[in-house]
Amino acid sequence: MTIRQPWAGAIVHQTKRVENRSWPLPAKHTGTPILIHAAAQPDKDAEVYGPHLDVYGAIVGTATFTGHHLADQDGTCCGPWGFPLTHHWELGTVTALAEPVPCKGALSFWTPPDHVLLAVQHQLQEAAARLLAAARDAEIARRPELAQRLNHAQGVLARYDRHEHDDETAVDQALADIAAVLAEATPTPPTRKAHG
Ligand SMILES: [Zn+2]
Structure with missing residues (x-):
């Protein structure tokens, strides 16, 4: 409006x-x-x-x-x-x-054109993603055991990239660890009612 x-x-x-x-x-x-x-x-x-x-x-x-x-x-x-x-x-x-x-505006309640709705939606999604990432990083910083697991897994990947080892099982494990840590540290966003 x-x-x-x-x-x-x-x-x-x-x-x-x-x-x-x-x-x-x-x-x-x-x-x-x-x-x-x-x-x-x-x-x-x-x-x-x-x-x-x-x-x-x-x-x-x-x-x-x-x-x-x-x-x-x-x-x-x-x-x-x-x-x-x-x-x-x-x-x-x-x-x-x-x-x-x-x-452009109008009187009372009106429905904006699709491209405007999309632009707004895009901005809100980006903002939400930034908030989520910040919350996740804060959670990892708050919990040393998560930071340690993340650090260890990233170390395994970095050494593999530098050809210091070729243990692909360890690489798979490291990738799975990173995903697990990020998932654990990511707050669950509140479920929103569908609208439209
Ligand atoms: Zn009042």
Whole structure:
């Protein structure tokens, strides 16, 4: 959905976890991931400052609406971001895109073209893979026995490459060891519900 800056950026880069709208959140958009699109034109009256708020006409992140409620008299039910007497759409998980994906916007909820979806998906997968690799490396660093097994197996491979031995059984064993260590140190990613 399209949101004007700086509000779109306040969601993906700051603490804004409420979207103020004059109508209730449609049930079919509750709990399903959406893309946050920064409109081409800013809200000139908004007083929000910070980095990354000057991106226009692009998908800047993903989010999920978890529910909605009617704001109280002064909107403070949702901290500094809530407006009074509107519908407060509650935002759950929010992910900023490192590289905003340029795209035309539209009113309300809309479906972006496939190439935009693919570009966003690609970025999220790369980010997830980096996180997973970092978590894996941290786990290996935390557990000396894993680091030792990895080191030993890599040594066997290195010596084979330098023709210091020709024991192919040891090489197979080393490859299997490396795979086992990496598998053991890799956290299981949370299973995600299919969407679409
Ligand atoms: Zn509220």
